[in-house]
Amino acid sequence: MLKLKALLTAYFQTGLTDKKYDDSNRRIYVVNLFSFVGMVITGLMSFNAFIQQDYLLALVLFIASIIYFSGYLLQKKTHNTVLSTAFILYSLIFLMIYLVYSGGVNNTGPLWIFIIPPVALFMHGLKRGVIDNLVFIVVISFIMFYQNGALLDTEYSFQFKTRLIYSYLTVTFLSSFYEFSRNRTYQYTLELSKKYELLAKLDPLTKLSNRRDALLLLEQEHSKQKRNPMNISLILCDVDKFKLINDTYGHNFGDKVLIQLAECFQNALREQDIISRWGGEEFLFILPETSLRDANILAEKIHRLVRNLQCQHDKTTIHITVSMGISELTATQRIRDAINIADKCLYQAKVSGRNQTISTLAE
Known part of the structure; x- marks a missing residue:
């Protein structure tokens, strides 16, 4: 039977x-x-x-x-x-x-x-x-x-x-x-x-990829890298003194700042680049076919765009700055290790005065 x-x-x-x-x-x-x-x-x-x-x-x-x-x-x-x-x-x-x-x-x-x-x-x-x-x-x-x-x-x-x-x-x-x-x-x-x-892949506020989707996309790029050698750079970006912005102007304005930054970042990227809201006020850039030097050039471009960003609160213009850490993901490297390096570089940028970029290139 x-x-x-x-x-x-x-x-x-x-x-x-x-x-x-x-x-x-x-x-x-x-x-x-x-x-x-x-x-x-x-x-x-x-x-x-x-x-x-x-x-x-x-x-x-x-x-x-x-x-x-x-x-x-x-x-x-x-x-x-x-x-x-x-x-x-x-x-x-x-x-x-x-x-x-x-x-x-x-x-x-x-x-x-x-x-x-x-x-x-x-x-x-x-x-x-x-x-x-x-x-x-x-x-x-x-x-x-x-x-x-x-x-x-x-x-x-x-x-x-x-x-x-x-x-x-x-x-x-x-x-x-x-x-x-x-x-x-x-x-x-x-x-x-x-x-x-x-919706499961997107951050509801900024409409960018969320952390889970970013990791999946990064794994896909890493798999491609193993088959066809190429440079992949990561940029971890954090909004400077974001807690102070929320405390001073309110969470609604803080959300507005994140939305404007998301649009600003997207305008700076190429079609193949990926950006996600990594969590809170942090953003992760995934840059296929990009060397550390080119990632640093992009970071400087982002700094210029953010400096020109005008976030209005009532009649007051609030100036926003960001700090960034950059690392390079190699074919033999674990993804989490590359992200940890970018996170350490971001921390170094923060403690060094903010509004700057630190990368492994500077070591």
Whole structure:
């Protein structure tokens, strides 16, 4: 039993990716599930038709069973969900047309057509799924009503045929509404997930990367550095006497200062550079392909921009200064060690009078 369960699990999960909540995973899983269920049911129906000596129906159902399994193999080999879903769905539609034409066993064949609306809508989406259903209903309506059933291999009453069409249209409408609602819910959930994922990476005040995101980005740059040697410099920046600013002018003004500084810093950086709010009034600059000398040049540029920054409190202009420590991250170095060096340089800049930059270049 456990071995059978393991085999079925492996069958249903064929082609799934690591993206657990990806909608394409659901489609792949449904293709695998539907191919298995379709293969088993049509196989059993084929055996039943064979027992009842309806050999043509038995052959058709047996071929359908093979087709469903072939759809699974097609997806497994090509990883093309679009192709495999089309292969399975249109095979199903042709089988349903045949069941309407032949009547199946004791004229119960048309009862199976109601599986098409949900399957078509899920596999092909709302727009194309509706088109598939409308084309199918036109085809079977033509077959059933043309010259009072001249194209049929069996007989249905007029009442049965009209009620079959009305019922199918009702199921199609309800399935379409469900697919529309499901898609709206999925899109809303996806957008909400992206929004929260973005918020988890950003500092809510300055809209810069937060400490957690900065470390992840720094790890990515460090991995690139190990593959392709390049210089990476780090600048740890701290606002001078920020506590005094908060105590004197209030925390709202302090927040305003941080926001203005964040904009100022972003204007000074290149596209590939990364800046984050490291914590409180501290900012971390991650500078790929930047030597210590170039990082010092950038630091001087930042000092000039900050000196020209005008932070207004009522009618008073408050002048802000910053202190910075610079270090270089090497491919063989640990990230935290490089950050600690920048932090020590920042401390040295603070105790040396503030409003200056200290780097390992000066050692």
